[in-house]
Amino acid sequence: xxxxxxxxxxxxxxxxxxxxxxxxxxxxxxxxxxxxxLLFFLAVLAVYWTIPRxxxxxxxxxxxxxxxxxxxxxxxxxxxxxxxxTLADYLFGRLMDATDRQKVRRAVMVTSIGMNLSILCYFxxxxxxxxxxxxxxxxxxxxxxxxxxxMKAIALFVPFGISFYTFxxxxxxxxxxxxxxxxxxxxxxxxxFILFLPHLVSGPxxxxxxxxxxxxxxxxxxxxxxxxxxQLLLMGAFKKMAIADRMAVFCDPIFHEPDRYNTGxxxxxxxxxxxxxxxxxxxxxxxxxxxxxxxGYKLTNNFxxxxxxxxxxxxxxxxxxxxxxxxxxxxxxxxxxxxxxxLATCRNLxxxxxxxxxxxxxxxxxxxxxxxxxxxxVTHRQFAAFAKTRPALDAALxxxxxxxxxxxxxxxxxxxxWVLFQPDLFPNPQKPDLILNGFERALAMxxxxxxxxxxxPLPLHNRSLWxxxxxxxxxxxxxxxxxxxxxxxxxxxxxxxxxxxxxLCAAMLLAxxxxxSFIYFQF
Amino acid sequence: xxxxxxxFRRFPSAAPRPGWRRASNRRRAVGAVAAGCVxxxxxxxxxxxxxxxxxxxxxxxxxFDKFALLRTHPAFFPGPAPAADRPTTLLLVGSSRTxxxxxxxxxxxxxxxxxxxxxxxxxxxxxxxGPVTNAVYLRRATQAGVKPDFVLVEVHPVFLAGQRPxxxxxxxxxxxxxxxxxxxxxxxxxxPAADPSAHGPRGLLAPITEYRFLIxxxxxxxxxxxxxxxxxxHEPDAHGFARLQDVSTPPQRAGxxxxxxxxxxxxxxxxxxxxxxxxxxxxxxxxxxxxGARAALVLMPERGGWxxxxxxxxxxxxxAVVAGLAAEFGVPAFDGRKxxxxxxxxxxxxxxxxxxxxxTDVLARDALAPWIGGPR
Numbered sequence: 042x043x044x045x046x047x048x049x050x051x052x053x054x055x056x057x058x059x060x061x062x063x064x065x066x067x068x069x070x071x072x073x074x075x076x077x078x079l080l081f082f083l084a085v086l087a088v089y090w091t092i093p094r095x096x097x098x099x100x101x102x103x104x105x106x107x108x109x110x111x112x113x114x115x116x117x118x119x120x121x122x123x124x125x126x127t128l129a130d131y132l133f134g135r136l137m138d139a140t141d142r143q144k145v146r147r148a149v150m151v152t153s154i155g156m157n158l159s160i161l162c163y164f165x166x167x168x169x170x171x172x173x174x175x176x177x178x179x180x181x182x183x184x185x186x187x188x189x190x191x192m193k194a195i196a197l198f199v200p201f202g203i204s205f206y207t208f209x210x211x212x213x214x215x216x217x218x219x220x221x222x223x224x225x226x227x228x229x230x231x232x233x234f235i236l237f238l239p240h241l242v243s244g245p246x247x248x249x250x251x252x253x254x255x256x257x258x259x260x261x262x263x264x265x266x267x268x269x270x271x272q273l274l275l276m277g278a279f280k281k282m283a284i285a286d287r288m289a290v291f292c293d294p295i296f297h298e299p300d301r302y303n304t305g306x307x308x309x310x311x312x313x314x315x316x317x318x319x320x321x322x323x324x325x326x327x328x329x330x331x332x333x334x335x336x337g338y339k340l341t342n343n344f345x346x347x348x349x350x351x352x353x354x355x356x357x358x359x360x361x362x363x364x365x366x367x368x369x370x371x372x373x374x375x376x377x378x379x380x381x382x383x384l385a386t387c388r389n390l391x392x393x394x395x396x397x398x399x400x401x402x403x404x405x406x407x408x409x410x411x412x413x414x415x416x417x418x419v420t421h422r423q424f425a426a427f428a429k430t431r432p433a434l435d436a437a438l439x440x441x442x443x444x445x446x447x448x449x450x451x452x453x454x455x456x457x458x459w460v461l462f463q464p465d466l467f468p469n470p471q472k473p474d475l476i477l478n479g480f481e482r483a484l485a486m487x488x489x490x491x492x493x494x495x496x497x498p499l500p501l502h503n504r505s506l507w508x509x510x511x512x513x514x515x516x517x518x519x520x521x522x523x524x525x526x527x528x529x530x531x532x533x534x535x536x537x538x539x540x541x542x543x544x545l546c547a548a549m550l551l552a553x554x555x556x557x558s559f560i561y562f563q564f
Numbered sequence: 565x566x567x568x569x570x571x572f573r574r575f576p577s578a579a580p581r582p583g584w585r586r587a588s589n590r591r592r593a594v595g596a597v598a599a600g601c602v603x604x605x606x607x608x609x610x611x612x613x614x615x616x617x618x619x620x621x622x623x624x625x626x627x628f629d630k631f632a633l634l635r636t637h638p639a640f641f642p643g644p645a646p647a648a649d650r651p652t653t654l655l656l657v658g659s660s661r662t663x664x665x666x667x668x669x670x671x672x673x674x675x676x677x678x679x680x681x682x683x684x685x686x687x688x689x690x691x692x693x694g695p696v697t698n699a700v701y702l703r704r705a706t707q708a709g710v711k712p713d714f715v716l717v718e719v720h721p722v723f724l725a726g727q728r729p730x731x732x733x734x735x736x737x738x739x740x741x742x743x744x745x746x747x748x749x750x751x752x753x754x755x756p757a758a759d760p761s762a763h764g765p766r767g768l769l770a771p772i773t774e775y776r777f778l779i780x781x782x783x784x785x786x787x788x789x790x791x792x793x794x795x796x797x798h799e800p801d802a803h804g805f806a807r808l809q810d811v812s813t814p815p816q817r818a819g820x821x822x823x824x825x826x827x828x829x830x831x832x833x834x835x836x837x838x839x840x841x842x843x844x845x846x847x848x849x850x851x852x853x854x855x856g857a858r859a860a861l862v863l864m865p866e867r868g869g870w871x872x873x874x875x876x877x878x879x880x881x882x883x884a885v886v887a888g889l890a891a892e893f894g895v896p897a898f899d900g901r902k903x904x905x906x907x908x909x910x911x912x913x914x915x916x917x918x919x920x921x922x923x924t925d926v927l928a929r930d931a932l933a934p935w936i937g938g939p940r
Contacts, residue, residue, distance in 0.1 A: 076770070268593035271600065290789055501789045508787070534592045538599020545604050549772040550779060553789060 053116035053198040061117035068114035071201060071242055073328040074278045074548075081111070086335060094259045101229045101256060104336065108238035112201075119200040126160060127235040129153075130210045134217045134224035134231070146218055153214040161207045165199050169403035202242035204400055206235050208367055213249040215371060222250045230256045239332040243325050245343045245363035252338070260337030273331030275544045280324030283551035284509055288317035290553050294500050296463065297475055299486040303496040307489040310499070313506055315456040316513055319348060322361070346517050348455075351447040352425070353417040356455055368397050387422065391415040402464050406479030410461040417454055460486045605769075612768035615775065622775045624741040625782055626690050627701055633804055634710065639684045641709045651682035652936060655710070655857075657698040657848070658718025660798060660806075661864040662689030665915045667924040668803035674928040679937045686712075687804035692736030694723030695844035696755045700737075700746055702851050714936055715852045715859045719845065719897075721866075721874065721882050725831040726839030731755060732831050733841070739763075740774065753847060754840035810917045812910045820911035821868055828873075835878030837885045849893040860935055861886060861897040865904045865923060868912035898931040 056062060068077050085107040092100050113120035133153035137146045162170075175187050213234070216222045225231040234252050235241075295302050295310035302310070326343035333340045341363045350356035357365045369378075376389040391412070398411015428435045437443050463479035476482045489496070499506075519525045532540070614620040621628030634640055639651045654675075656662050668687040675683035688705070690697065698717065723732055733755070740760035742750065750757050761767070762774040772779065780787050798806035812820070825832075845861075852859035863886070871879065890897040903926045906912065908919025915923055 076766075264590050264593040264597070268597050271597055287789060505787060505789045534595025535599045537592070537596035538601075539603055541596065541600030542603035542607060545600075546607055546772050549770065550776045550784075551787065552773065552776065554777075 053119060053200075056117040058117055061113055064110060064114040064117075068111065071111060071115045073274075073325070073332065074281050081107075082332065082335075089336060090262055094261065097259050098227075098229060100260065101233050104238070105229055105232045105236055108233070108236040108241055111238045112236070112241060115201065116198070119198075122160070123200065123206065123236065123241075124232070126157065126210070127206075127232055128228075129156060130213060130235070131225065131228055131231045133214060135226070137214075137217050138224035150214045150218040154211050157207045157210045157214075161203055164197055164203055166399075166403045167197065202244075205244045205246055206241065208246050208364075208371075208400075209235060209249070212246075212367060212371055216249055222253070225249070225253050227256075237333070237338070239329040239336070239338075240340055243322075243329070244361075245326055245329065245341045246367050247340060247363070251341070255338050263337070266334050266337065270331045270334030271541065273327045273334065275331075275541055275548070277324040277327030277329075277331060279544050279548040280320040280327065282548045284513065285317045285321035285324055286553050287505065287509060287551060288313040288320070291499065291501055291503075291506055292317060296482065296486070297466075299476075299482065299489050300494075301497050302489065303498060304489055304492070304494050306497065306499040307486060307494075309503060309506060311456050311460060311486070311490070312510060314459050315348070315452070316510060318459060318462070319344070320513070346521050348452050348513075349448055349517050349521055350451050351444060352421050352451055353414065353454065354421055356451055357414075357418070364397070364400075368393050372396060383422075383426075387419045390418045390422070394418060401462070402479075404463075404465045404479045406461050406463050406465075406483055409480060409483075410458055413458045413461060417458070460490075608769055608771055611775075612771040615771055616767065622771075622778045622782065623743070625778055627704065627741075630688060630690060630800065630804060631705065631708065633800060633802065634686055634688065634705070636802065637684060637686055640686060640712055642711050643709070649682075651676075651684045652679075652714070653712040654683065654685045654714040654716060654932070654936065655705075655712035656685065656687045656689060656716045656718070656804075657693075657702055658689040658716075658862075658864070659693045659720050659723070660689060660691040661720060661913055662718045663687060663691060663798055663800070663804070663806050664689075664808050664910075665864055665920050665923050666927065667805045667807070667920050669801065669805065670921060670924050671928045671932065672803070674925065675932055675936060678928070678933045683936065685803065687800070689718070689804070691798050692733075694720055694731075694733035694737070695841040695848065696731070696733050696750055696753055697737050699753065699844040699847045699851070700742065700750065702848055703746070703749070704743075706851065706855055711855060712857050715848075715857045716932070717845065717848050717852075717859055717861050719861050719863050719886055720841075721835075721837065721863070721879075722828045722831050724837035724839055724841035724845075724882065724885065725835055725878075726842070727834045727836045728830060729756075731839050731841065732828065740767075749847075750840075750844075753843040755844070805920070807917045807920060808910055808914060812907075812916055817868070817906070817909070817911060824911040824913065825873060832873040833875065835875040837878060837882045842885055842889075845889060846892075849889065849895060853893060858935075859893065859895045860931075861890060861895060862927075862931070863897075863899045863901050864913065865909065865915060865919075866901045866913050867904065867909050868906040870912050896931075896935055898927070900927060900931070903927070 056065070068081055069075075070077070072078060073082075085103065089100055089103050089107075092103065109120055109124060112123060130153055133149050133156075137149045140146060171187075175185060178185050213222075217224045225234070230253055233256055234247070234249055237247075237252070240247055291313040292310040295307055296314065299307055299310075323344040330340045330342065343362050345359040345362065347356050347360035350359050373389055373393040376392060377385055378389060379386040381389075392415075394415030395408060395411045398407045398409070398414070401407045401410070428438060438447060461480070461483045463482050465479045466475060466477045476485055488494075516525075529537075611620065611622075615622045618628070621632075637653075639653050640655065642650060652675075654671075656666055656668065666685075666687050666689070668685040672683050672685040675685065688701065690701070693701065702715070725732055731754075737750075737755070737757075738760070739747065739757040740762040742757065742760075744763050747757050747759065747763075762771070767774055777788075800806045849859050849861075874882075886897050886899075889895075900923065904915060904919050904923050908922060909915055
């Protein structure tokens with residue numbers, strides 16, 4: 042595999058506008074669990090709820106302006122780009138609604154989708170495709186000499202959340218075209234649909250039908266909702282700071298240089314990565330949903346105890362639910378879904394999952410991750426059909442032992458796939474031995490995992506890893522069996538409040554020094 | 565087979581709440597959110613205030629723990645009217661070299677026997693404590709009533725390095741360990757100490773974040789990720805001495821030597837003893853003079869190639885600096901760098917248990933007894 046010539050830039054370009062420079066100083070990171078963001082959000086919340094309920098449009102404008110500033114603090118230019126494409130999508134929607142001519146409507150929808158996908162491809166997949174082109178030319182003996190250029194200087198930064206808001210805009214265009222919803226006539230409402238700060242950078246991917254209706258309802262301050270919001274915010278912060286970031290300290294060094302570590306350490310790093318990616322993304326989603334609740338909005342729940350899934354199909358109904366349902370509704374079903382022959386269904390599954398993999402990142406490792414999940418889904422589908430014709434086998438699989446085995450097998454398969462879930466890296470002069478290509482790193486990981494290799498042990502004490510894994514498992518079981526809700530419903534308010542305080546303090550206490558950004562921000 | 569059925573049995577889902585319960589739901593939500601906010605704020609503020617008032621030792625646990633040990637030796641706290649039969653007191657200040665090298669109880673017994681009068685020795689050496697830290701610690705201790713008769717001050721050559729803008733001590737003496745009024749003092753010595761966020765509002769509103777490693781280290785060590793305790797495993801005895809293992813094998817020593825060399829590698833190249841450490845040493849000697857305590861300087865053992873790691877010109881300058889300080893303050897300077905063999909060290913500068921015993925004996929016999937027993 043060749044060097045990643047056109048890898049993405051590490052940081053967005055610095056803006057020249059003093060106003061946005063000042064903003065960037067106030068809000069240096071677009072992460073929900075930072076104190077700067079919390080102060081910013083508290084200010085937004087105060088202004089938002091101070092505006093009388095009858096001035097709903099003013100409240101919407103406050104949220105639009107706040108969301109724009111939230112994004113612009115990180116990159117003003119890209120904030121204007123997102124706003125401009127949102128305006129274009131709004132106009133495309135209005136155009137579609139303005140005519141009954143199917144051909145025109147179709148052309149407008151295609152234009153809207155084409156514009157969104159072009160921007161996505163330019164920022165996210167340009168490097169990937171140029172790399173492949175470069176390699177093809179080199180293989181054909183026509184080296185274009187890109188390797189002599191300063192690739193870091195021409196690298197583009199992938200705007201945070203571009204994949205998320207692109208999918209939201211596409212689903213809006215398709216839904217308007219299919220007349221599932223009417224085109225939004227109010228510009229601020231439409232701007233809020235795309236720019237709403239809780240879901241702007243990493244989802245959940247909201248549907249226009251769900252969200253725009255909410256913007257029409259005047260919001261009342263609701264203490265129960267506030268409680269739910271605070272609770273989700275705290276839970277998300279705990280997952281991110283106390284679990285995901287701690288697990289990152291375990292797995293990152295090994296995922297970067299797997300060939301230096303022994304087999305046991307690499308397996309433990311895979312376990313740590315599985316926990317990390319779940320707590321990182323579900324923690325972010327919890328915070329996003331919690332923030333939305335505080336503003337009186339309800340976002341889709343994105344996770345539902347995915348590691349207790351009994352098969353890969355169920356895993357995808359519980360993992361990143363807003364994406365998997367999007368892929369189902371706007372890709373799998375239009376491709377024919379499971380209505381055709383078995384072969385056609387398997388083909389549709391493979392296409393959907395491969396594109397789903399590519400959606401996550403512009404690298405072969407992500408494509409192969411999607412392919413691997415497609416193969417798992419196809420295999421499960423075939424096995425389920427086979428098991429149905431063998432009642433004894435089917436019955437054995439439904440027992441407690443059989444169910445436990447299926448859960449373990451699903452977790453094991455999903456964890457093995459996570460090894461592929463790695464981006465390409467830029468060369469690091471301090472670490473010349475670093476494997477830059479994500480796929481090559483994954484291969485090195487597999488080599489260490491499935492051969493008995495000596496090497497360095499886990500870089501940190503593994504006791505903390507086992508405690509965390511045990512804690513996550515117990516929480517999964519308590520929630521799934523309903524014990525959590527049962528206890529929650531019976532706790533008196535002061536005890537519940539003490540629980541919130543304890544959760545906050547634990548998150549702050551257990552956060553490691555190297556708090557990392559959210560993994561899904563890069564998608 | 566069911567796993568712990570009583571614990572993980574399916575719990576009945578909550579029944580839908582009737583309308584009359586909405587008000588109670590609201591009350592519960594308000595109560596929970598309000599209680600959460602109040603308790604979280606109270607916890608943070610309480611801890612922040614406790615740290616500021618030094619009711620909690622979290623500001624600098626290594627100091628406060630050692631100081632608590634020193635408190636068990638009343639002879640070091642003579643007060644305004646010291647008892648006539650008070651033993652002669654000797655306080656050792658220095659880094660982990662001192663901490664692991666001088667068996668203070670053994671030295672005290674030896675000196676008592678040699679001098680024919682009671683001598684009490686306390687080892688106030690701390691892991692990572694260079695001259696700036698020692699100057700700060702001596703200042704704190706004297707403010708708290710410590711008044712030793714003699715002070716033996718370690719000279720750690722690497723900590724005097726001044727050829728780089730970041731003194732080696734910046735790795736250990738993090739500004740949040742200092743009291744606000746100590747910041748100008750260390751800056752005056754030339755030590756770069758930025759205002760730590762823990763001294764500002766964050767220290768009151770979010771001390772759990774600011775002091776999280778210290779809290780984990782002290783109260784939840786099993787949650788530390790790298791299993792490395794703050795004191796580096798240096799658990800001192802009642803006289804402040806931390807004894808290392810008895811034997812260090814050549815391969816073990818070679819590995820630890822590599823680590824030691826790597827730890828200070830940036831400061832060996834072009835070594836010049838011109839850093840803030842020299843000013844800090846001068847400050848310590850000045851404090852001793854103001855206190856009426858007799859001071860002496862000591863260079864602790866360095867074996868197994870340490871000499872070769874330093875820049876040769878820098879080493880020559882080091883001798884001049886130590887001699888200059890000794891002359892300036894009229895104090896003796898003991899050079900103990902070659903008083904033990906390489907086999908008696910763990911890594912060329914931290915001594916094994918028997919190495920420490922032998923070093924202590926030599927120190928007491930050849931340096932401390934003549935100094936303490938000699939004329940003022």
